[in-house]
Amino acid sequence: MESEKRPLPVVTTVILGILIAIGLAVAIFRYIHGLGAATNLSDGRPWGLWISFDLYCGVALAAGGFVLTGTVYIFNMKRYYPIVRSAVLTAFLGYLMVIVALLVDLGQPWRIWHPVIYWNPHSPLFEVGWCVFLYTAVLALEFSPNVFERFNMKTPLSVIRAIQIPLVIAGIVLSTLHQSSLGSILLMFPESLHPLWFTPILPVQFFLSAVAVGLAVVIFEMSLSDKGLGHHVDQGILAGLGSAIPYVLGLYVVVKIGDLLVGGKLGLIFTSGIYSVLFLLEFVGGAIVPLILFALPSVRQSRTATFWSALLVILGLVLNRFDVSWFALAPRLGTTYFPHPMEFAISIAIVSSGILAYILATRYLPAIQSIKKQPEAG
Amino acid sequence: MSVGMLIDLTKCIGCRGCQIACKQWNELPAEKTHNRGSYENPPKLSDKTWTYITFHEIADGSRVTWVFAKDGCRHCLEPSCASACIVGALHKRPDGAVVYNAHKCIGCRYCEMACPFGIPAFQWEKPVPYIQKCTFCEDRLDQGEEPACAKTCPTGAIEFGERNDLLQTAHARMKERPDKYVNHIYGEKEVGGTSVMYLSSVPFNKLGFPTYGPEPLPRYAHIAMNAVPPTIGVVTVLMGGVYWIIKRRDKMMSQETDGVTEPTEKEG
Ligand code: SF4
Numbered sequence: 001m002e003s004e005k006r007p008l009p010v011v012t013t014v015i016l017g018i019l020i021a022i023g024l025a026v027a028i029f030r031y032i033h034g035l036g037a038a039t040n041l042s043d044g045r046p047w048g049l050w051i052s053f054d055l056y057c058g059v060a061l062a063a064g065g066f067v068l069t070g071t072v073y074i075f076n077m078k079r080y081y082p083i084v085r086s087a088v089l090t091a092f093l094g095y096l097m098v099i100v101a102l103l104v105d106l107g108q109p110w111r112i113w114h115p116v117i118y119w120n121p122h123s124p125l126f127e128v129g130w131c132v133f134l135y136t137a138v139l140a141l142e143f144s145p146n147v148f149e150r151f152n153m154k155t156p157l158s159v160i161r162a163i164q165i166p167l168v169i170a171g172i173v174l175s176t177l178h179q180s181s182l183g184s185i186l187l188m189f190p191e192s193l194h195p196l197w198f199t200p201i202l203p204v205q206f207f208l209s210a211v212a213v214g215l216a217v218v219i220f221e222m223s224l225s226d227k228g229l230g231h232h233v234d235q236g237i238l239a240g241l242g243s244a245i246p247y248v249l250g251l252y253v254v255v256k257i258g259d260l261l262v263g264g265k266l267g268l269i270f271t272s273g274i275y276s277v278l279f280l281l282e283f284v285g286g287a288i289v290p291l292i293l294f295a296l297p298s299v300r301q302s303r304t305a306t307f308w309s310a311l312l313v314i315l316g317l318v319l320n321r322f323d324v325s326w327f328a329l330a331p332r333l334g335t336t337y338f339p340h341p342m343e344f345a346i347s348i349a350i351v352s353s354g355i356l357a358y359i360l361a362t363r364y365l366p367a368i369q370s371i372k373k374q375p376e377a378g
Numbered sequence: 379m380s381v382g383m384l385i386d387l388t389k390c391i392g393c394r395g396c397q398i399a400c401k402q403w404n405e406l407p408a409e410k411t412h413n414r415g416s417y418e419n420p421p422k423l424s425d426k427t428w429t430y431i432t433f434h435e436i437a438d439g440s441r442v443t444w445v446f447a448k449d450g451c452r453h454c455l456e457p458s459c460a461s462a463c464i465v466g467a468l469h470k471r472p473d474g475a476v477v478y479n480a481h482k483c484i485g486c487r488y489c490e491m492a493c494p495f496g497i498p499a500f501q502w503e504k505p506v507p508y509i510q511k512c513t514f515c516e517d518r519l520d521q522g523e524e525p526a527c528a529k530t531c532p533t534g535a536i537e538f539g540e541r542n543d544l545l546q547t548a549h550a551r552m553k554e555r556p557d558k559y560v561n562h563i564y565g566e567k568e569v570g571g572t573s574v575m576y577l578s579s580v581p582f583n584k585l586g587f588p589t590y591g592p593e594p595l596p597r598y599a600h601i602a603m604n605a606v607p608p609t610i611g612v613v614t615v616l617m618g619g620v621y622w623i624i625k626r627r628d629k630m631m632s633q634e635t636d637g638v639t640e641p642t643e644k645e646g
Pocket residue numbers: 450451452453454457458459460476492493494495496497498511
């Protein structure tokens with residue numbers, strides 16, 4: 001491999017290593033003493049930070065993978081080919097991080113495979129479980145050429161190339177199901193989720209916002225690795241991705257407003273106290289404003305403006321996922337919850353290991369960043 | 379056949395015999411509590427307490443009266459916990475009892491989130507935790523016995539029987555003494571009906587009973603889950619179709635422009 005060897009960013013690596021070590025220690029404590037000792041969760045609030053952040057945000061933020069593979073391989077927009085590999089890497093790491101988080105959060109993580117043999121097709125969580133499982137496998141296959149190329153393994157490479165299109169389509173189908181099924185989970189809470197957020201079409205809203213944030217995450221990541229890892233991507237490519245965002249967010253906004261209108265709940269936007277504030281922050285700040293920004297050519301031409309607008313979309317989505325899975329979800333009577341420091345330590349460690357894995361992968365699997373302009377035939 | 383319990387709060391004297399009988403029969407440990415200035419003890423349901431009596435002081439004109447209510451699993455006719463459970467560990471038996479299969483449970487706690495009455499409890503202190511909740515004394519039902527709580531109740535406030543029979547009894551009782559009972563059988567219709575039903579002399583919302591409509595709560599999730607197979611079909615066909623059409627178009631475009639000297643908009 002003749003690629004330029006860049007040194008590992010030492011300070012960053014050491015800091016990440018320390019954070020991961022702290023998380024590991026906490027995880028051991030949690031496995032020995034149980035969830036009650038390591039978290040502030042209780043019967044009144046059985047899901048907390050790990051579900052809201054690591055699962056709900058994690059899955060949505062990994063949406064860049066299916067959005068980009070679809071763009072490049074199905075819609076055949078070859079100009080985005082140079083970034084599809086890092087998008088797949090991010091999604092793959094994202095899903096691995098989700099699984100690690102579940103291994104900490106589940107009461108009996110050694111039974112995480114149980115949904116494979118014990119079925120409850122009525123349960124949205126059953127669908128989520130299968131999608132995590134299958135889509136992670138698809139992502140592993142989509143990512144595998146990077147490894148095969150590195151070690152010059154011709155046969156497996158040609159096998160993957162041969163099934164590339166079915167693989168991409170499977171990835172899109174599974175992602176569509178998975179992104180929306182995280183919304184379906186909440187359909188079990190019609191009485192406890194605040195009416196500003198509860199709607200039977202939550203799965204549709206989840207899917208649309210995931211596509212928008214998928215695009216935003218790719219922009220964000222490309223801008224960052226541009227600075228941090230010297231992986232230069234044309235502004236034209238980022239602008240192109242950005243130009244799709246107004247359409248997706250536009251649809252999201254229309255669906256959401258329309259749904260509130262039909263439900264006769266528009267007034268709630270202004271009369272729900274703290275919930276109004278949360279709603280306006282995520283909806284205006286995280287959807288309507290970036291929609292307008294990305295519609296402006298001057299924003300899309302500026303690298304900085306594109307970056308910050310993408311960040312707005314991401315923050316809006318994160319707040320939305322926190323709202324629906326925590327802030328706007330009523331706990332059992334008399335329960336309060338704020339995450340235990342150990343809960344933060346675990347989430348921070350998981351994110352750190354994701355970043356570290358990204359740095360290592362982009363360094364040791366050079367093909368990820370190869371700005372080749374042509375996809376290989378086939 | 380569908381089992382049920384009719385709990386007549388006007389007959390309950392707050393002796394908590396049911397609470398103790400439940401602990402004895404199910405071999406549940408005691409809980410260490412402290413005086414909260416209330417007879418109510420322990421303060422809430424937990425993995426160690428599957429049923430308990432709540433104490434309410436109700437101001438009635440110049441008098442204050444005590445009303446006691448038994449909290450615990452309602453054994454819903456359409457249980458949210460069972461719909462939610464990822465592995466089907468919680469499920470409804472043909473006789474109506476909602477029970478738990480411990481060897482399937484993965485500890486995701488979705489059942490706790492989904493139950494509209496806040497019933498399933500988790501063993502937070504254990505490294506190998508399970509969900510705990512009232513089983514309607516399924517082992518006693520299997521022997522043709524009534525649940526331990528109903529058996530113990532000295533005043534007959536807890537009546538065990540066929541749900542339909544109990545409903546008739548309840549209606550008859552309300553009709554006979556309209557002055558005594560509010561005109562509401564809690565659990566007859568709530569969330570699609572529950573096997574455990576209540577009669578009371580004061581409105582149920584004053585006793586902390588949540589107000590629910592007659593629709594089963596899992597209905598939206600069921601609609602979404604039924605949409606999964608068609609979604610798979612539609613997205614697959616759509617993506618396959620788009621791929622085929624775009625590939626064809628690109629091929630035709632490159633053929634058309636083959637002989638032409640004009641620069642083509644070749645982006646890739
Ligand atoms: S009351 Fe809760 S735990 Fe009991 S059957 Fe209904 S949903 Fe399940």
